[in-house]
Amino acid sequence: MNTPVKPAVAAKKPQNVQKDDAMSLQKELINANYMDLATAHQQGRKVAATFVPGNLNELLMCFDFARSLPETNALQNGMRKKSGKFIMDAEREGHSEDVCTYVKSDLGMMAGGEIGPTGDPLPTPDVLLLSYTGCFTFMKWFELIRHKYGCETTMLHVPYQGEGRIEPNMRDYVVRQLKESVIPTLERVSGVKFDIDRLREYMKESAKAEEDLVAVLQSAKNRPSPIDGYFGAVYYIGPIFTAFRGSKDGTKFYRMLREEIEQRVREGKGPITPDGEMTDEKYRLIVEGPPNWTSFRDFWKMFYEEGAVVVASTYAKVGGLYDFGFRHNPDKPLESLAEYCLGCYTNLNLPSRVDMICRYMEQYEADGLLINSIKSCNSFSAGQLLILREVEKRTGKPAAFIETDLVDPRYFSAANVKNRLESYFQMVKQKRTALAA
Numbered sequence: 197m198n199t200p201v202k203p204a205v206a207a208k209k210p211q212n213v214q215k216d217d218a219m220s221l222q223k224e225l226i227n228a229n230y231m232d233l234a235t236a237h238q239q240g241r242k243v244a245a246t247f248v249p250g251n252l253n254e255l256l257m258c259f260d261f262a263r264s265l266p267e268t269n270a271l272q273n274g275m276r277k278k279s280g281k282f283i284m285d286a287e288r289e290g291h292s293e294d295v296c297t298y299v300k301s302d303l304g305m306m307a308g309g310e311i312g313p314t315g316d317p318l319p320t321p322d323v324l325l326l327s328y329t330g331c332f333t334f335m336k337w338f339e340l341i342r343h344k345y346g347c348e349t350t351m352l353h354v355p356y357q358g359e360g361r362i363e364p365n366m367r368d369y370v371v372r373q374l375k376e377s378v379i380p381t382l383e384r385v386s387g388v389k390f391d392i393d394r395l396r397e398y399m400k401e402s403a404k405a406e407e408d409l410v411a412v413l414q415s416a417k418n419r420p421s422p423i424d425g426y427f428g429a430v431y432y433i434g435p436i437f438t439a440f441r442g443s444k445d446g447t448k449f450y451r452m453l454r455e456e457i458e459q460r461v462r463e464g465k466g467p468i469t470p471d472g473e474m475t476d477e478k479y480r481l482i483v484e485g486p487p488n489w490t491s492f493r494d495f496w497k498m499f500y501e502e503g504a505v506v507v508a509s510t511y512a513k514v515g516g517l518y519d520f521g522f523r524h525n526p527d528k529p530l531e532s533l534a535e536y537c538l539g540c541y542t543n544l545n546l547p548s549r550v551d552m553i554c555r556y557m558e559q560y561e562a563d564g565l566l567i568n569s570i571k572s573c574n575s576f577s578a579g580q581l582l583i584l585r586e587v588e589k590r591t592g593k594p595a596a597f598i599e600t601d602l603v604d605p606r607y608f609s610a611a612n613v614k615n616r617l618e619s620y621f622q623m624v625k626q627k628r629t630a631l632a633a
């Protein structure tokens with residue numbers, strides 16, 4: 197007789213997707229921001245668009261801008277299964293198959309009228325704030341939007357961390373641009389005078405939320421991990437990586453989330469998945485690369501059904517790298533904004549990324565590394581094979597590679613991904629057994 201296999205997830209609730217309280221609040225916040233955008237122009241407010249890595253949310257709040265994050269719009273459309281059509285519309289307009297699919301999803305959405313992912317109006321931005329943190333596509337993306345709408349643009353050039361460290365002259369260069377070009381443009385477009393004390397107040401809120409977020413992400417060092425540091429973390433990072441860093445709503449969310457997760461640690465519980473609590477942690481993984489959004493739940497399920505939990509991921513740091521100590525500092529507001537931008541994951545060189553992953557492997561006692569290589573994201577994908585080999589060499593733990601895409605449903609092959617994952621989990625098991633022998 198076969199021994200019954202213990203399911204990794206507690207009894208499935210057939211219809212309702214399981215969410216913890218903070219996940220529900222997260223959804224409310226994100227929807228509230230879309231409502232804020234929808235009504236901004238009627239209320240006489242201006243709209244700014246800016247990218248997630250290196251976003252200067254606190255600064256934009258000083259000028260009362262409603263904030264739109266184009267990557268978030270694209271991923272929300274991906275999760276709602278709308279992006280496939282938008283991408284094909286953009287391709288018909290002449291955008292190549294190789295272009296980042298966030299860009300094509302965004303352009304396709306805009307071509308269809310000013311309607312955002314939630315079905316609410318998404319206004320044309322009054323200003324594009326391009327904080328350039330390592331991805332060349334950012335520049336081309338905003339060039340296209342500027343061309344289409346004639347929006348005002350302001351660019352913050354952030355020097356690449358080629359040597360793996362931030363030098364004082366790099367920070368000074370960014371601060372100078374903030375003073376001489378970015379802030380005057382934001383003042384002119386918004387009609388609001390810059391008040392540095394207002395910025396300081398927002399940054400105090402940012403630092404509190406960052407402290408709580410780090411506690412949440414580092415809770416995954418426990419066994420079992422009370423969170424999934426990739427799929428679950430997507431919900432946790434949403435507010436702080438978008439329009440809520442620096443706001444009281446953001447601070448409240450992270451305090452509540454932290455309390456909820458600390459309670460799970462005390463009770464020795466595993467992470468909440470869409471099918472309920474994960475009860476049998478078998479594999480602890482580090483993941484590099486963004487997730488696929490069009491089949492997000494199916495993708496996650498391939499992990500939790502096998503008892504695999506992601507204990508840390510680089511993607512959960514894409515809008516700010518806080519777990520190695522950086523906090524927004526209200527005593528040095530502009531310098532701190534500069535350091536935040538310089539320290540973004542997309543602005544790190546390959547050796548720094550390898551070091552970071554190796555630290556995660558050790559600190560989170562991971563069994564291995566999994567790389568989700570995204571077809572259209574060169575910023576993440578370039579050098580990933582090198583990362584894989586180097587991490588394997590340095591840690592002696594198995595690493596594997598899967599390929600999907602962000603929001604293009606044509607590039608998510610469920611059968612292929614599942615096959616690869618199953619073989620990888622077998623490999624992890626064998627390696628663990630061999631090491632224990």
Ligand code: SF4
Binds near residue numbers: 298331572576602
């Ligand atoms: S290439 Fe990657 S980092 Fe750049 S915009 Fe697209 S998804 Fe973002």
